[in-house]
Amino acid sequence: MSQTTTNDTAGAVPPVAAVDCSGISKGFDGVPVLKDVSVTFAEGSVNVLAGENGAGKSTLFKIISGQLAPDGGRLTLFGDPVKRFDARHAQALGVSIIPQELAPIPEMRVWQNLLVGQELTGPLGFLRQKKMIEIAREMLGGVGLDIDPGAPMKTLGVAATQMVEILKATSRKARIVLMDEPSSALSSRETEQLFRVIRMLRQQGACILYTSHRMEEIEQISDTVAIMRDGAIIRHERTKALTENQIITDMVGRQIEDLFPNRGVPPADRDVVLAVKDLRVSGYNSAVSISLRGGEILGLGGLVGAGRSELLEAIFGLRPATGSVTLDGKPLHLGRMTESIERGLAMVPEDRKLAGVLTSLSILDNITLPHLDAFTGPGGLMNNAKRRTSALDVLKRTRVAYAKLSQKVGHLSGGNQQKVALARWLVTGMPRVLILDEPTRGIDVGARSELYKLINDLADSGVAILLASSDMPELINLSHRVLVMRDGAIQGELKRGEIEQEAVLRLAMGRGSNAIH
Structure with missing residues (x-):
């Protein structure tokens, strides 16, 4: 297993790793999510983190970006051990994260959103608005984006919003950039613009960690692939040394x-x-x-x-x-x-976290809340036994991987959240x-295969x-x-x-x- 490339010249000092994870572990609701993760990533490299939903990729990202503290292990950034896990502290260390679920400021203009926290002021403390708009226009034009810097963020589509958020995150002199499914809402042309930004960052010496379920992207953009399964790194090699079939088989543990x-x-x-x-x-x-x-x-x-x-x-x-x-x-x-x-009629929407599931509620509540009348007996008393039995049955049919019915949906993988969003419509019969x-x-590809079979079975019914x-x-x-x-x-x-x-x-x-x- 190859971790990072080193200089083969005799006596040369190997480069310091940008990210060094040593024995990192993390769990939620008593369920281990990361198990003894040890891996290093070099500066000036693009590294894809591949794995099924629930493999632990997003949790590892949150630890590196300071949003979560590990239960055990050590994280070192550019040779310095991280002793305080805090998002602002991580940002000060040069870590920038672009999450899958974007968080723009919709009432702001594009230029304000791009330069929030980096405002320019004149001698009297007034904003240099014209100069900031000019900088924003140069940032957008530099990656081929035809977006008016004066447009309100709320008027942009999903893809344009994604690119603005990526530019915002990478404009803060980031040395480590974490991208969680950044191309999921982008067209092929917009994805190429994204790759242009990534290549620019790599040339500047940044270390990019990138999650993707698109095999063609992995081959096109990455230097190395680290494959996660069940909370552990099971392979980390140069992309050229791996085939698509090897990556998929390692991700899902089966052909x-x-x-x-x-x-x-x-x-x-x-x-x-x-x-x-x-x-x-x-x-x-x-x-x-x-x-x-x-x-x-x-x-x-x-x-x-x-x-x-x-x-x-x-x-x-x-x-x-x-x-x-x-x-x-x-x-x-x-x-x-x-x-x-x-x-x-039943609907599973595009954004499962906004309209598909309630991430702060339990699996049981998410599946049965839309149908409480079906579980309510005489006098308005809830038949909890029937409710649990129905939930367990539909979870089995839709192959949701979970620990217990009381587990919060927000702690499930994206694929399993999507299955819950679908299962809630099947608990009292077929729509x-x-x-x-x-x-x-x-x-991920494994969860897709199961969802495709479920969709086909429903049509056959x-x-x-x-x-x-x-x-x-x-x-x-x-x-x-x-x-x-x-x-x-x-x-x-x-x-x-x-x-x-x-x-x-x-x-x-x-x-x-x-x-x-």
Whole structure:
């Protein structure tokens, strides 16, 4: 196992490691998350931390960035042992972290957000606003971002917000930069801009630690790969010495022969379960009409900002819209989410931590709170035995890895949080329609395989599934049909046998030949 490269010249002094973890351990709720982690990373290098959700990557990041103190072991940064674990102290030592869940200041302008804490003032103490806007414009232009520095942060899309946050974090003379799934919301063009920033930081001597579940990124950007499994580093080698299959096998501890299950063909005579007619979503001018049969997986493709999430939210009742939505032949009142749930619509949103699960509550509460009426007996008394039995059953069916029902969902891995977000809709039976918005974003390959099988099994059971995904292999291999969106409109439809990456991208860019008018 190779840790870091050293100079082979006789008598040369090897470089001091930027990050040196020695025997680090950490646990939550009595469950060990990190177990005797010992690994070093060199300055001027890009190191991918690979592993399944729950392997301990984010916890290790939080310890290095001072957000958590380890239960045991020692952390050394550039040769100096860390004695105080505090986020501000870590930042002062040159550590910068870009978390998966962003925290911009929405009411601020882009230039204010970029330079917060680094404000320039004149002799009388007034802000040098013009100079700061000029600096912000240079920062954005330096990595090819066409963003107005005077725009409010709240007007930016997810991808643009991600890049601004990355620039903000890396502008503070950081010597150690931690990036947790930084490309999860970025297009291929925006990912290349991100890589430009990473290469610039490496040339400046920074040590970059980067988590990613995208195999092509690991090969393209990293110098070394450290693979974590069950809270331990099981391999750390130069990227060129590893194959994609080795990385995946080490991550999950088993071979994954077929990531995608065999896609069954729903009978052509199945009834239409969901019919959307002339639906105009607030903020878009186009009217959308779609139909979905029982057992069918209908994919929604398109670029970032195409309007897929907004359409799904409008169908579910979360977003204002006009037009009609019909479920099993009977109309749904638009904007009434409670009615949608009662009638058999279920939705797992794009941002599981904002709208999918309540991370501060237990697994039991997350799964059963939406269905408390089903567990309430005469006199309003809660049947806790029935509640626990139902929760245990659905957790087993969805293969959630957890320690106990009282465990907080926030202490689960991202993949298991996503399974809980899905399991809560299955605890009292099957939904008629399941809406999935980016269901595997930020989820490792092992958890993806299990979720894909679960989605396929639900479709085989007759559940109608509406799936929006930016992951092209996922969209192509799971869907029976794909509708491609652009600017809030359905640009075209691809049927079985036509669903290919080039066809999806052509429609998404407005260049397709089978657009729906």
